[in-house]
Amino acid sequence: MPEGPTVRRFCSLVSPFVGQQVVKVGGRTKQIALQDLMGQWIQECQVHGKNLYVAFGSDVRHKAPSANIQELDDDHSKKESVDVSVTTTSPDDLGPWENEEASPRCKWLRFHFGLYGSIRVNELARARQGNKKGDWKDPTPRLILHFSAGGFLVFYNCRILWCSSPHVEPTCDILSLDFDKEKALRALSGPRPVCISLMDQRHFSGVGNIIKNEILFLAQVHPLSLGSLLPADTLRAVIDHAISFTARWLRIKMQREPLHYSIYMKELCPKGHKVVKETIGPPRGLQRLTWYCPTCQERVQPEERA
Template structure:
């Protein structure tokens, strides 16, 4: 599943299409795609894992789910879920979820909840976390109402960075550790963005999909489904402290 930084990269890649009129629309989605034909794209935006194509009176929300992908000015052999053709170029989206968002996007999205946004509000994140003391930190990082854009890779790497076991509870974290969690959720997301743009993201994984702890040189723990989110977790029992 593409995480928030990957959606920001997509937004940047398609920026030249902003201001252009959609001439042709195709795709195998059950959503009425022809509504976009003849419409001019005002802007491409993103919120967390949502890619947003903004038109004058509505927007199209694209969520890439687990296996979604896109192509710019080229096509895959598979049929696209949605294809938008312009006078020069086209955008093709595959295996994704599509949904119209009516009206002003500012009325539908809280931009301060997006870890990649200039409007990100760490104080709001802290308030939301403190209201859920029993929540596991592995679930908290994946909660899109708190950390929009954070995905499983970021979750695993952030918890390793701050030496916190994924089964720790939010309420048991010392104030300093809670602050580190919030800070690193954003900082690692921007590192992810930088490394992915340079095509070196996987080279910087410290624990995600790894076998040995780079700090302790002992085998990492692996759980195929941890917490309510039921996502893969990689962590070190020795240097990542369990707060409970």
């Protein structure tokens, strides 16, 4: 099995392609949609444990947080743009409240190489011996990335998954297939307003202000309802919406299409009710603008507990 040092060597093979654009994609993987990588630029690569992480972006090496925000939030008010901060590299910056909307911006691919995984540069692996039938069959690449400068990278026998950041525990990463829904449910069912629990990056890494507003509307939950007063099924619905909304957003961002919001920064909800905008946050934490429809998202009061 490729251990840390081998994966580091894989990283050194990928590094020369940082700053290059993917112009053609191939391979047999079913774990990601190949077209999502078309036209993307490799931003950087990192190794953590036995995993290789490669960041993709829609332009050349936009690592400056301000540039990211400008690009993605050009339809947002300045107020919302200035109080977000994006981090893609430093683990110290990934505390609660800080990696606002990290998942749709970061677009990291995590490669795990299993027992026999490998990477080739500018060449395909050839069969070293015949199989039991005596056939000489070359290994099938999981992923091939061709770059604008003419080179190509080939990935064999690896698990490929999107994730929010290399520094996030996969069980807390809303984009990861390993996201632990039961753990998230426990975090959400505490005696705190759900809108505050959802922004806690220790449990919902990748969820930011836009996702929070949208999924609470989709689940018809008032942002100030306490998690401890809501039925488990309702909290599960919030978590399911968080997962599906974030995945859809990533997909849309990769295809560079605009995302349409239901409640975030809206005057009226989709049913035509007047939307309330309120600043909500923990007592000593960052206060965030929160949009909700008081008609569609009724607040559960303590005495109404089912």
